[in-house]
Amino acid sequence: MRPTAVERWAADGVLIVGGARAILLQVADPVVAAGVARHSDFAHRPVQRLVRTLGYAYAVVLGTEADSRAVARHVDAAHRPVAGAADADRQLWVAATLYDTAGLVHERVFGPTPTPLADEVYARYARLGTALQMPAALWPGTRAAFESYWADALERLTVTDDARSIAHDLFHPAVAPLWVRAALPLAQLLTVELLPEGIREAYGFEFGPARRRRARVAWMIVRALVAVTPWTLRSTPARRLLRRIRTR
Structure with missing residues (x-):
């Protein structure tokens, strides 16, 4: 069956570039x-953590x-012993980070999404929260309302030592395949x-002029690679993970 516009948008593998940001x-x-610091293991299982998150997002x-x-x-079973994991406001925040990050990466690579499609994508991403305990009414009703929610939410964030430790483990895992280690600097x-x-x-990340220039070049490379890679290949992670979910 031919994929819809929103399916092509959400299944594009280039969105994985934003995973660590989310x-x-x-x-x-x-x-x-x-909760993540006490119940997750980014240092020893980075690939498994990524696959689990992607599988959930693609399935929903x-x-x-x-x-x-x-x-x-x-997810509910895994979250049962985690304090705050079933809290609707935090499920909203997690869903919001996935939506905002996907939209940001998509815009960097492809440019702005046309309004009708952007609205459809926005409604589809609400499912990331409502599939769990988040009431549908908690998801901001419009993209403009989301932007207001997002700005307020950013102001309330506090990066703790737990968060910094997770960031370190994310980019310096104790155990990881060679291809993961090779990709980590980028x-x-x-x-x-x-x-x-x-x-x-x-978080204490340095981002001076030299790093900004390297980032601009990196995005140019990403856009060039996407331009020569057919969507059927870029959507391979989504298809494979959905197939795994349906056969387990």
Whole structure:
């Protein structure tokens, strides 16, 4: 079946570039950071953590109702011992970081999304929260309302030692395949560039003129690679993870 415009948008593998940015924003909430620090293991299982997050996002945003229910059960089970994980406001924040990051990366690579499609994408990403315990009414009703929520939420963030420890483990894992280690310098450069300035500084990331120039060149390379890579290849991670969810 031919994918819809929103499916092509959300299944594009280039959005994975923003994964670390979303994580660092999520853990800039101290309660989220404390839960992740005590119950996650970025230092020893970075790939597994990424695959689990991507699988959830693809199943909820792109999959069927059955796919969404299946991954939600797994997430709920994993979150059961984590303080604050079932809190609706924090589920809203996590969903918001995934939506905002995907939109930011998509715009950097492809330019602005046309309004009708942008509205459809926005509604689809609300499912990342409502598939769990977040009431649908908690998701801001419009993209303009989301921007207001987002600005206020950023002001309330506090980067704690837990968050900084997670950031260190994210970019300096104790155990990781060679290809992951090779990609980490580029991933860190793009992640730091994508972070809001205040959050970037709170994490202690340096981002002077030389790094800004390297980031601009890196984005040029990303755009060039995307331009010569067919969408059928770029959407491979989404298709494979959805297939895995449906066969397990």
